[in-house]
Amino acid sequence: MPAVHPDIDRLSSTIAAVYDSAIDPGRWPEALEQTAGLLGGRTASIGISDAVTRETIMRTSWGVPEPYLSNYAEYVATMPFYALYAQMAVEEAKAGSTMYDMGEFRSSLFYREWAKPQGLEDVAALCLMNDRHRFGIFGVNIGDDRDLAGPADIEVLKLLAPHVRRAATIGDLLDVSALSAARMEAALDILATGIMLVDTELRVLHANRAAARLLDAGEGLGYASGRLSARWPTANAAIQTAVARAAQGDLAIGRAGFSLPVPRDGQAAAILHVLPIPHSQPRRELAPRAAAAIFVASADAPPSAPVDALAALYDLSRAEAMTLEQIGAGRSPSEAAAKLGVSVSTVKSHLVRVFRKTGTSRQPELVHLVGSLSVSIGAPA
Amino acid sequence: MTGGIAISQSASELSLALSRIYAASLDASAWPSAIEAAARLVGADAAASIFHGCGGAIGMSVAWDRRAGTLELAADAAHAIAGLCAGMGSGAVRRIGQAIYLPSGGTAPPARWTENEAPAETIVGRFGLGSAGSGIVAFLFSKRREEDALADVERLLPHIARASAIGTRLDRCREAAARAEILLDGLGAGIVLVTDRLRIIHLNRAARALLARGDCLQSEDGIIHARAPRTTRDLAEAVARTARAPGGGAVTIAAFRDAASPVVLHVVGLESRAFAISMADRPCAAIVVMIPNRLPGHVLDAVADLYDLTPAEAAVFAQIANGKTPAEVAQTLGIAASTVRTHLLRLFDKTGVRRQADLVRLARDLSLP
Numbered sequence: 202m203p204a205v206h207p208d209i210d211r212l213s214s215t216i217a218a219v220y221d222s223a224i225d226p227g228r229w230p231e232a233l234e235q236t237a238g239l240l241g242g243r244t245a246s247i248g249i250s251d252a253v254t255r256e257t258i259m260r261t262s263w264g265v266p267e268p269y270l271s272n273y274a275e276y277v278a279t280m281p282f283y284a285l286y287a288q289m290a291v292e293e294a295k296a297g298s299t300m301y302d303m304g305e306f307r308s309s310l311f312y313r314e315w316a317k318p319q320g321l322e323d324v325a326a327l328c329l330m331n332d333r334h335r336f337g338i339f340g341v342n343i344g345d346d347r348d349l350a351g352p353a354d355i356e357v358l359k360l361l362a363p364h365v366r367r368a369a370t371i372g373d374l375l376d377v378s379a380l381s382a383a384r385m386e387a388a389l390d391i392l393a394t395g396i397m398l399v400d401t402e403l404r405v406l407h408a409n410r411a412a413a414r415l416l417d418a419g420e421g422l423g424y425a426s427g428r429l430s431a432r433w434p435t436a437n438a439a440i441q442t443a444v445a446r447a448a449q450g451d452l453a454i455g456r457a458g459f460s461l462p463v464p465r466d467g468q469a470a471a472i473l474h475v476l477p478i479p480h481s482q483p484r485r486e487l488a489p490r491a492a493a494a495i496f497v498a499s500a501d502a503p504p505s506a507p508v509d510a511l512a513a514l515y516d517l518s519r520a521e522a523m524t525l526e527q528i529g530a531g532r533s534p535s536e537a538a539a540k541l542g543v544s545v546s547t548v549k550s551h552l553v554r555v556f557r558k559t560g561t562s563r564q565p566e567l568v569h570l571v572g573s574l575s576v577s578i579g580a581p582a
Numbered sequence: 583m584t585g586g587i588a589i590s591q592s593a594s595e596l597s598l599a600l601s602r603i604y605a606a607s608l609d610a611s612a613w614p615s616a617i618e619a620a621a622r623l624v625g626a627d628a629a630a631s632i633f634h635g636c637g638g639a640i641g642m643s644v645a646w647d648r649r650a651g652t653l654e655l656a657a658d659a660a661h662a663i664a665g666l667c668a669g670m671g672s673g674a675v676r677r678i679g680q681a682i683y684l685p686s687g688g689t690a691p692p693a694r695w696t697e698n699e700a701p702a703e704t705i706v707g708r709f710g711l712g713s714a715g716s717g718i719v720a721f722l723f724s725k726r727r728e729e730d731a732l733a734d735v736e737r738l739l740p741h742i743a744r745a746s747a748i749g750t751r752l753d754r755c756r757e758a759a760a761r762a763e764i765l766l767d768g769l770g771a772g773i774v775l776v777t778d779r780l781r782i783i784h785l786n787r788a789a790r791a792l793l794a795r796g797d798c799l800q801s802e803d804g805i806i807h808a809r810a811p812r813t814t815r816d817l818a819e820a821v822a823r824t825a826r827a828p829g830g831g832a833v834t835i836a837a838f839r840d841a842a843s844p845v846v847l848h849v850v851g852l853e854s855r856a857f858a859i860s861m862a863d864r865p866c867a868a869i870v871v872m873i874p875n876r877l878p879g880h881v882l883d884a885v886a887d888l889y890d891l892t893p894a895e896a897a898v899f900a901q902i903a904n905g906k907t908p909a910e911v912a913q914t915l916g917i918a919a920s921t922v923r924t925h926l927l928r929l930f931d932k933t934g935v936r937r938q939a940d941l942v943r944l945a946r947d948l949s950l951p
Binding site: 212213216223375381385391461471472474476494496498507508509510530533569570574 | 597600741745751752828837866873874881885905939
């Protein structure tokens with residue numbers, strides 16, 4: 202290898218800036234500035250758009266002053282040769298001046314009102330992505346203080362091509378997995394049931410909002426040296442055993458899992474459900490430490506009875522639906538009458554119609570029906 | 583003239599080697615090839631690298647030798663580097679991002695590295711991996727000038743560190759997603775995550791089974807819809823409304839699988855976090871699909887445990903909890919109606935409730951969504 206050449210350091214630091222942008226998209230302008238410097242360009246930008254709607258998904262620039270930054274979208278729509286870029290292959294690099302007739306380009310509105318006022322004559326363009334979903338271009342704009350983009354510029358761009366492309370892929374992957382994790386975590390957070398994932402040592406790998414509250418309150422369950430710990434005797438051994446058996450995929454317990462009662466003084470009863478993680482789980486190998494899922498169901502979480510939905514399902518009147526809500530929550534007709542401010546006989550006559558319309562004949566059946574269609578939604582944060 | 587750099591042979595060599603190094607950030611199995619590329623680029627005869635996790639544990643070790651190729655004995659590399667570092671004494675690489683030069687004789691490189699004809703010199707560099715830990719890479723040289731080799735190694739160190747940090751970051755994100763997915767799959771209720779335009783983002787296990795049956799919800803081109811057009815309209819409206827107002831509670835929608843089987847869809851908006859760039863960062867909602875079901879045996883067993891029920895009481899409780907009348911319970915269990923009544927009174931006593939409906943409610947509350 203020849204002695205250190207300063208250009209090698211510039212290339213190395215430009216590539217470093219490109220990958221830094223993969224982790225922190227806010228650093229793209231820095232990478233663009235270095236790239237422009239490497240090529241001797243005046244400004245640089247990355248644009249990713251929807252291949253179908255042409256809507257901009259992401260655009261970031263370096264060196265582009267206002268109003269040109271804001272009105273780019275408006276002008277590029279009038280650019281007569283824009284379609285030529287869409288024909289580029291991924292990692293292909295080309296000079297704009299070699300793709301179209303410069304005379305025609307210079308007579309375009311885009312050149313006259315957007316490019317020329319900034320002193321821009323040409324672009325060295327690199328195609329980052331081009332599939333049925335997205336189209337992305339990395340471009341270094343060449344100023345009027347030098348020649349049009351030439352083969353040397355294209356060579357440098359080609360040298361950067363795999364790196365810029367890989368950085369975009371990494372950025373996408375990070376975004377996609379962070380976004381999908383955030384959404385799934387948000388879905389777990391809406392439930393009032395405490396939900397946790399633990400490893401074999403009972404370290405909590407994930408806890409939804411309800412579980413986090415439960416653990417913070419520390420009444421029945423809490424943390425001890427970073428591990429899940431029950432506050433009542435013998436429970437820790439039982440949880441440990443349940444988790445160990447769940448982790449081993451113990452056939453005897455099957456898919457259904459274990460349930461352990463949680464005695465809580467002066468409070469509603471709770472049950473801890475320990476579920477094994479099915480080995481067929483598609484993403485099982487991505488969470489190697491996960492041993493078991495623990496759900497904490499408590500009798501004090503008020504389920505939101507789907508009154509409107511039940512009324513629609515069974516064509517109930519408003520009064521009948523309210524009666525169903527009360528009886529479905531386990532109240533007696535006299536309690537329901539008191540709650541609703543009507544007479545017991547009114548409740549009873551509504552109830553007869555509710556039985557007929559829902560195809561049930563007794564109160565416990567209604568409680569069962571309403572209960573199995575309800576879900577406890579946690580209070581908002 | 584053009585204003586840029588002139589491409590030299592070494593510029594393209596550097597770019598190619600960096601490609602191999604950063605490829606390892608996307609696929610950890612490419613690290614041996616990355617270390618080899620680094621070693622070849624700096625003109626080393628052999629190289630070894632270890633990555634320490636945040637707890638100090640060795641996350642990965644890779645070794646390469648010009649003649650032997652990638653060494654399979656990764657533990658060798660770890661030992662080799664540990665030996666080198668121990669031999670360095672006060673001159674050891676303390677600063678993150680620093681590489682130091684160890685002339686031959688100053689330390690004892692591992693035997694299998696010194697089988698070469700020429701006396702070997704070693705350069706050891708240490709790099710930080712942010713919150714992910716740190717790493718060390720060692721290169722063995724026999725034919726290069728110290729300052730050239732040091733400059734080359736110091737240029738590569740931050741790239742190796744960055745590639746490793748990116749890989750760790752990706753793994754963590756994927757792991758968080760996998761953990762949440764596993765938990766959603768543990769639920770009996772079907773959970774469908776959709777954008778405000780009903781595009782399916784995720785289905786949990788129960789929801790996948792539900793859509794496969796297709797008797798209530800179906801998907802077409804990635805868009806969810808109900809079998810009944812009216813339900814689809816209600817769903818679209820509920821999803822659009824709740825997705826834009828997360829934290830505002832649930833909207834429930836009724837649907838039928840067939841004339842006798844009701845289904846209720848609970849639609850809740852999902853809170854979103856801010857992302858710098860995202861291709862599909864639209865408001866989202868969760869559809870929780872509830873279908874009437876029998877309570878699973880293990881839940882009933884746990885309730886029996888909780889209240890210290892006898893086996894006979896537990897059997898009666900299981901029937902009552904699923905909405906059966908005492909007469910039906912007597913018939914199913916083949917016992918007298920009066921016996922059922924006796925058990926019921928004991929059940930009321932032990933659980934502290936007064937009515938059958940309360941028992942049904944209790945069992946339901948203690949089971950999983």
